[in-house]
Amino acid sequence: TNRIKCSHQILAIVRLLSVPWVWSLLAVWGLCMTCRGSWRFLYIFICLHANLYMVALHPDKPALIYEATGEVWSFKELAERCHAVAHWALAQGWSEGDVVALYLESRPSLVALWLGLAMVGVEAALINHNLCRSSLLHCIGVSGARAIVFGTELTEAEVHDSLEPSMVLFSSGDQGDEDKMSGLSAQSLDALLARCPTDPPQYKLRKSFNDKLFYIYTSGTTGMPKAAIVVHSRYYRIAAFGFHSFGLRNDDVIYNCLPLYHSAGNIMGVGQCLLFGLTVVVRRKFSASRFWDDCVKYNCTVIQYIGEICRYLLAQPVRPSEAQHLVRVALGNGLRPSVWTEFVQRFRIRRVGEFYGATECNCSLINIDGKVGACGFNSRILPSFYPIRLVRVQDESTELLRDAQGLCIPCLPGENPGVLVGHINERDPLRRFDGYVDQDSTSHKISHNVLRMGDSAYISGDVMVMDEYGYMYFRDRSGDTFRWRGENVSTTEVEGVLSSLLGQTDVAVYGVSVPGVEGKAGMAAIANTVGQFDQDTFLQAVKKALPSYAHPVFLRLMPHVDTTGTFKIRKIRLQKEGYNPQYSSEQIYFLNSRAGCYEALSSKLYSDIIDGKVCL
Template sequence: MQNCPQYVALYLGMSKIGVVASLINHNLRSDSLVHCVKAACTTGLIFETRLGVAVEEVQESLNGMKLYCLDGEMERLTATNMEPALRTCCITKPEIGLKVNPKQVLFYVFTSGTTGLPKAAMVSHYRFIYFSLAVYIAQRLKPEDIIYSALPLYHTNAVVLGMGIMIQKGVTVVLRRKFSASHFWEDCCQYNCTAVQYIGELCRYLLAQPPRSFDTQHRVRLAFGNGMQMELWEKFQSRFQVSHIGEFYGATEGNVAAINSTGKVGACGHFSVIDPFDIYPVKIIKRDETTGQPIRDSNGLCVLCKPGECGEIIGKVKKHGVFQQFDGYANKEQTEKKLIYNVVQKGDVWFSSGDVMIQDEEGYIYFLDRTGDTFRWKGENVSTREVETIISDLLEMRDVVVFGVAIPRTEGKAGMAVIAANQVTDINLNELQHQLLKKLPAYTHPMFIRIVSSCDLTGTFKLKKVGLRAEGYNIHEVSDPLFYLDVRGSKQYEVLNEDSYQAILNGKIQF
């Protein structure tokens, strides 16, 4: 289902009678849809008629699963029409003998799938209650606030934080069926919104819109979410006159969470550097950039990062701690892969976030990248997120994907940027290179550039890299225009053709 009030009523109502909801990305089709429907051992599927075609396409793969259409009949699907059934239901409070353990699963939320197939992460009643309350308190929200949410309800930010705050504290939520950059601030004006939710690339899309009077006529004082790039932070506040950015950090399934309640530019949270009791045990550990494994000392324990050093943020797993629990995934094997043992002392267990962070001397933490996205080139670590943000800013907020690619007989990985443009002439690559020299160190500059008509996004505005990374700069697999940076000759981007491609493979063109 897309965003609608019935969505919230359904997962709450099902929970009331002991049924666990599995929140499916409504953009999925074909094999990806079947994978997510089956990942949580689903026995029934509820859908709305506008998405019935997607269900119809995969019905043979659903193995007789019970189908329920929310708002009508489907000609080619054997599905129960819920509309007349709901109208005849008793509207008084049901008598239920069910006792719910707060540690039990409320619903499953799927990871974004940016690096592979999505995983079904368990969200317990505890997690739903405490995380939404934590954001409500830290961001100084009040019951009279009106939150604008255009984020999909199959994602944690909307379904846990937005709806959780509404359910528990009575805050009003204005729910848009689907995000629209051109209507965002107009909606906020119309409904007198005082706070907005954001995630991922959403803020960049808003900044890419032409200026309008609605940009500053609204009453929004707070924007809260995660994924606000530091380079866009002050631009966003200045243009849209939003006084406070409430950036936070947390994974759907993880036991590590942080909130920036002070408005420190760029920070996604704060952990005390003088906590003598280790009340909330979170560490940043060093990782081997080649193997991806934790770097360990002579005792076999993980090496911790000092202030200013980047590494992976991890959280200690405690079975009886509300915030330290790791509920994991529906698949036990996938759960085990996210655990690190013997970190601070022998026998301890920690959750591996997969996120690269850096902490300053005051305790503020800053998100850099995902492990696997960061790569080494010329002996230096390159954050793809930082390069993506700078290039996008220089190109008027175009979609940009950056990743590392291997070059034969060359150590490390060279940067490659995939840029969305209608045609090659829309971008002056040599002017881009000239501007990059002013903004970024040379080792971070993309050695290869690919121009595409559009970049694929997840439903939560994250750019997909898996397929692009696999194709790399192989001209036999890529039909889009490709360019390489002639660092030892013209020092400009040149067309990558068969001759230059073979010269790179044979080491005649070096970087």
């Protein structure tokens, strides 16, 4: 048995070393480590001049295509628009290190804006265009932005009166409502850029390879969004990681329906255009019904997914374009094991490029050989090759467990799930952790004395399990897993099962406290758009699919379940409201274990549960 396991490990390492990106990153790492005093050369060559190289190589090739208007930007036109932005930034008197907030829907001009600003050292804060009021003000405030560029379609965000008087506003897009625009005291950016030169600015950039490029905000599923720092080298590494890992080609056309304020859309997607010359089709907003039609229309060969997108596509009725597309690779993260095989078979996807990572993390993973359900692999024979670990945590508090020496306790293969951590080495460009604008948020993600005394590690907050061969499987966000009937319940797993039983509808699963009862009872919020719900049929299906401890004790039927802009389920509000019928006008059900059925939760029944008069 040990010999078989060892052979599997050797085979996995051979596969890993046969992937070109591994050698590319090793080469970059070696170059970085030997040229620590020459960061500027690396930065100028890789990050800024990559696009100029593409312009010289194929100036008329389509770089970005905007699905909403049919607009096509060649590499030459993209470069000219970036130059105009750089001239505009210099004319504003901004200097290296200044920040400009970009609050626009996905469009090619967003790419030209952040890249043009970067040419003169100005940093962009890429803000989620779905935010408004307090959340939007928070994101603008933490970035320290001196100016805001907003899309005219987003003028209803209701924050103008709360901004600092010194804040300069620029609008981009249709200026139709002149009264509203004048009331906001916003200048038309499009008019200003039309008057700017399109030749490269005569400016000597002082930034280096590991200086700030822009800021991307966390999704805010566990609190207010945090501004993660993206340095130039990280942008290059993430984009190169995607290109080389999954067999992308220079003649590929990528269908990018992901938000460009997110790293998956802006770096993993648009980065293929800027660094490797691929054509990227930008869609303003994801549409499940138009997805495959668009892929056929633009001859796309690569698609991107994230979060629940694959499940949304499976929930659509079968259409002819599913069999007419040229898509070869599906690239993304968050493909649930419960829909993986069905997604590949129904849509004839030859290769799934599943990976794990966060904008700021130093412990990314890739599934190099399409292992169903796995988000990545790490060698068990050469663990120091990539110093990441799964470490044990307290079930409820998610506090790191430590041994008698004060070090974290690694999880053994096949053991209970643990939290993924990545060893921090500030001198190694692949192992550093750049953190967030807010230093307290950065400190909160770092723990010390993790693998050995005196070290530091990035704490991902993601719970995973590793099998005996080194494949990693995502289980839950730290804090989402709860304990019931003496067993750990993974919300991600239960959500996947319930969603499949209900025709791929949105489901949010979370634990709720019941007075006098140990652990947390499972509760499921279900998007019920049809208005009909057969509790008995649902319960019978649940009993066949899930162990008894994972059965939802409470159900909440909702018109829709809140998700983030990157299609992650929001649970904070649901957890706070719990199962109290007074907090919601929506129907809540309770699983009566003695009667063996779900029954409507009335105020009287709720009181009996709180008083301990009802057996759970």
